Amino acid sequence: MLQFGKIAIVGAGNVAYTLCKLLKGKEIEPFCVFVRDPEKAEKVRADLNVEVVSSYGKVLESDLTIIAVKDDAISEVASHLVDYKGFVVHTSGTKSSELLNKSMRYGVFYPLQTISKEREILFDEIPLLIYANSSEDLAKLHEFAELFSSKVYECDNKQRKAIHLSAVYVSNFTNVMLGIGDKLLKDNGLSLEIMKPLVMEMIEKSFELSPEKALTGPARRGDFATIAEHEKMLADNPDELAIYMILTDYIIEKYQKNEKL
Amino acid sequence: MLQFGKIAIVGAGNVAYTLCKLLKGKEIEPFCVFVRDPEKAEKVRADLNVEVVSSYGKVLESDLTIIAVKDDAISEVASHLVDYKGFVVHTSGTKSSELLNKSMRYGVFYPLQTISKEREILFDEIPLLIYANSSEDLAKLHEFAELFSSKVYECDNKQRKAIHLSAVYVSNFTNVMLGIGDKLLKDNGLSLEIMKPLVMEMIEKSFELSPEKALTGPARRGDFATIAEHEKMLADNPDELAIYMILTDYIIEKYQKNEKL
Numbered sequence: 001m002l003q004f005g006k007i008a009i010v011g012a013g014n015v016a017y018t019l020c021k022l023l024k025g026k027e028i029e030p031f032c033v034f035v036r037d038p039e040k041a042e043k044v045r046a047d048l049n050v051e052v053v054s055s056y057g058k059v060l061e062s063d064l065t066i067i068a069v070k071d072d073a074i075s076e077v078a079s080h081l082v083d084y085k086g087f088v089v090h091t092s093g094t095k096s097s098e099l100l101n102k103s104m105r106y107g108v109f110y111p112l113q114t115i116s117k118e119r120e121i122l123f124d125e126i127p128l129l130i131y132a133n134s135s136e137d138l139a140k141l142h143e144f145a146e147l148f149s150s151k152v153y154e155c156d157n158k159q160r161k162a163i164h165l166s167a168v169y170v171s172n173f174t175n176v177m178l179g180i181g182d183k184l185l186k187d188n189g190l191s192l193e194i195m196k197p198l199v200m201e202m203i204e205k206s207f208e209l210s211p212e213k214a215l216t217g218p219a220r221r222g223d224f225a226t227i228a229e230h231e232k233m234l235a236d237n238p239d240e241l242a243i244y245m246i247l248t249d250y251i252i253e254k255y256q257k258n259e260k261l
Numbered sequence: 262m263l264q265f266g267k268i269a270i271v272g273a274g275n276v277a278y279t280l281c282k283l284l285k286g287k288e289i290e291p292f293c294v295f296v297r298d299p300e301k302a303e304k305v306r307a308d309l310n311v312e313v314v315s316s317y318g319k320v321l322e323s324d325l326t327i328i329a330v331k332d333d334a335i336s337e338v339a340s341h342l343v344d345y346k347g348f349v350v351h352t353s354g355t356k357s358s359e360l361l362n363k364s365m366r367y368g369v370f371y372p373l374q375t376i377s378k379e380r381e382i383l384f385d386e387i388p389l390l391i392y393a394n395s396s397e398d399l400a401k402l403h404e405f406a407e408l409f410s411s412k413v414y415e416c417d418n419k420q421r422k423a424i425h426l427s428a429v430y431v432s433n434f435t436n437v438m439l440g441i442g443d444k445l446l447k448d449n450g451l452s453l454e455i456m457k458p459l460v461m462e463m464i465e466k467s468f469e470l471s472p473e474k475a476l477t478g479p480a481r482r483g484d485f486a487t488i489a490e491h492e493k494m495l496a497d498n499p500d501e502l503a504i505y506m507i508l509t510d511y512i513i514e515k516y517q518k519n520e521k522l
Contacts, residue, residue: 071484071487094487094490112455112456112458112459113458113459113462114459114462114463114466114475114477125458126458127455127458127459151455151458153455155451158449159449159450159451161490161494162445162446162448162449162451162494163446163449163451163455163456165445165491165494165495166441166442166443166445166446166456167442167456167459167478168478168479168480168491168505169438169439169441169442169445169501169505170438170439170442170453170456170459170460171456171459171460171463171477171478172476172477172478172479172480172481172508172512173438173504173508174435174438174439174460174463174464175463175467175472175475175476176472176476176508176511176512177430177431177434177435177438178430178431178435178464178467178472179467179472179473179476180427180430181427181428181430181431182427182471182472184423184426184427184430185423185424185427187423188419188420188423188424189420190416190420190423190424192431192467192468192471192472193468194373194388194412194414194424195373195424195427195428195431195432196468197373197374197386197387197388197412198373198374198375198388198428198431198432199431199432199435199464200464201374201375202375202432202435202436203435203439203460203461203464205375206436206439206440206453207453207454207457210443210453211436211437211439211440211443211453212440214375214436215433215436215437215440216375216432216433217428217429217432217433218429218433219429219433220433223332226332226355229355229422230426230429233422233423233426234426239511239514242507243434243507243508243511244429244430246503246504246507247433247434247437247504250437250500250504251433251437253500
């Protein structure tokens with residue numbers, strides 16, 4: 001079934017850790033884990049009970065190398081894999097697969113999720129976005145990815161970059177909105193917790209119907225009296241006010257356009 | 262237990278419908294439901310099997326009147342309740358309770374949720390924000406509210422308005438972020454569904470730790486190369502680009518400030 005024999009992992013971060021643990025959970029022993037920093041290497045060895053190496057000799061003997069390092073460090077790792085005979089992937093959402101083209105066979109294995117060591121997540125529901133520069137390796141990588149998740153998507157560099165950009169809005173910027181809400185509540189002796197049912201219902205509704213259909217609020221219904229009152233309430237918070245105004249205008253313009261169609 | 266004998270509801274919208282159904286579910290028969298529009302009145306009568314009236318005579322005989330109409334219509338309804346002997350509340354997040362001060366006893370009963378007829382929601386987890394202009398009525402209203410929800414919060418006009426403003430960020434503006442993400446994905450032949458695990462994990466993490474601690478992404482880690490690439494990708498979407506830039510700057514400035522402290 002599993003088409004890649006010896007699996008090397010490069011890195012000691014959250015993704016590298018998680019992949020090692022998941023492989024061992026499937027009774028697949030990583031062939032080796034490359035960690036440059038001696039202290040981190042010792043920790044990985046102790047925590048995960050895997051063979052840890054600090055030179056590339058053994059990595060070059062593997063069939064699949066997963067580069068799970070920070071975006072900026074990928075090309076340095078790739079420079080050690082010139083003429084590598086195996087298949088090499090990185091785990092980045094933004095970097096092009098071409099970064100690895102010093103090897104003949106390369107691709108991407110990108111888990112679309114915030115992975116941290118402190119929080120357990122159900123990896124089998126995480127979308128895995130995969131790519132390979134040959135259809136043969138893509139088929140193998142697909143099978144490999146299905147070991148971990150039921151949601152495997154083949155997508156090219158352009159699509160993966162669009163997904164990463166979209167993630168900035170739906171995850172990072174959504175987080176900023178929760179942060180501003182939190183601040184406004186704290187200023188009035190209240191806690192963000194009170195908002196959870198509202199947020200969850202809006203999110204569920206957005207995924208079930210569509211964000212557009214789930215949208216409510218003063219901007220959506222053109223309630224300019226409430227908007228004016230809100231802007232007055234934000235007088236002491238100029239940054240949050242600027243965000244309020246740009247997003248309110250965005251909603252008003254967008255829905256006016258839609259109604260004209 | 263229940264301190265208000267006869268309960269009148271004014272309105273034929275989602276909140277009025279939901280309250281009627283919930284009362285009947287608790288085997289409390291609404292004393293009457295006031296609906297001005299004859300067509301809507303007939304529909305409410307048929308749907309909910311309650312006594313529907315179109316003049317205020319019977320409303321004035323009640324012990325509690327819940328005004329569940331649009332914000333702009335509250336004062337018109339209130340003008341019919343001059344010298345009302347019962348306790349009157351509205352269900353608005355933004356309007357001041359003082360709007361009802363033509364009656365002696367007034368307050369607010371605000372369910373913090375998007376309530377629509379098409380979607381069933383677990384009302385017992387919806388925060389109910391209550392206020393009354395006397396401690397006696399507040400105690401009664403608290404007991405009444407606990408019939409519907411385990412999350413009853415007493416809060417004054419200022420707090421309730423802060424909550425409503427916060428809700429614009431955490432619900433409406435968060436929705437806008439999902440909408441932009443959706444658009445960017447659709448432009449690349451992809452569906453928003455792929456984002457659900459990421460969004461849910463970020464939301465859970467934000468409520469569990471705090472939005473600040475849950476924040477990730479290029480702006481958070483000062484990854485200006487990725488930010489520049491994203492801005493280039495958004496060249497054909499000037500409105501979305503402007504939102505990207507203001508929120509990215511907001512994150513960068515905020516975290517620089519925090520690190521200086």
